[in-house]
Amino acid sequence: MRENSAIQRSYDELFPRGADGNRAASTANSPHIFSLFLDPTKSQLRHQSVAFAFDLAILVPDYEIDGVLWLKKHFEGGYLYRKLIVVEATRDAAATAGWRLEYGFQNETPNVASNVAQTTLVGNMLTFAIPVDSPAGARPSISGRLRIEMRIWQ
Numbered sequence: 001m002r003e004n005s006a007i008q009r010s011y012d013e014l015f016p017r018g019a020d021g022n023r024a025a026s027t028a029n030s031p032h033i034f035s036l037f038l039d040p041t042k043s044q045l046r047h048q049s050v051a052f053a054f055d056l057a058i059l060v061p062d063y064e065i066d067g068v069l070w071l072k073k074h075f076e077g078g079y080l081y082r083k084l085i086v087v088e089a090t091r092d093a094a095a096t097a098g099w100r101l102e103y104g105f106q107n108e109t110p111n112v113a114s115n116v117a118q119t120t121l122v123g124n125m126l127t128f129a130i131p132v133d134s135p136a137g138a139r140p141s142i143s144g145r146l147r148i149e150m151r152i153w154q
Contacts, residue, residue: 007031030147037153038089049090051113053106056132057082058142080134080142087148088113095119097126099150117148126150 009031015023038050058081084106092100102113117128127149134141 007033025144027147033146040091049088051086051088053084053086055082055084056146058132080138080140081132083107085130085146086111086113089150096121099126101126101128101150103128103130124151 009029013029014026016026017023033056034054036052038052040050042050057079059079086104086106088102090100090102091098095101096119099119101117101119103115103117104113117130119126119128121127127147129145129147131144132146133143
């Protein structure tokens with residue numbers, strides 16, 4: 001709650017045990033992080049693209065997994081991941097659903113979305129994912145993907 005976020009999930013909620021006792025990622029409890037409305041007619045670039053940026057920060061308030069408390073190698077309230085992510089959507093008739101999506105990390109390519117997103121169209125929803133990984137060798141760490149879903153507002 002330090003960042004005024006009401007989004008909190010336990011390890012058990014995000015990675016529940018299956019019938020076989022093994023853990024697997026579950027989208028059933030995936031948090032809805034944000035919503036926004038992008039109007040291409042308000043674009044500064046002659047209606048060619050729209051962009052937004054967001055700060056994604058992941059911290060773990062407690063370090064207990066499967067009843068084991070991690071007492072070393074962390075600071076309470078420390079970040080497992082924190083980056084400002086830039087996303088740009090550009091009109092492109094050859095791209096899925098007519099939009100080319102790109103993303104970038106402010107600390108790597110300031111103000112530039114330089115990674116082309118691999119998009120999928122499911123019904124009227126365009127989806128893509130952004131990798132979310134702690135630095136190599138970090139313990140504790142996180143490795144995952146932030147799923148972005150885009151829909152036409154009606």
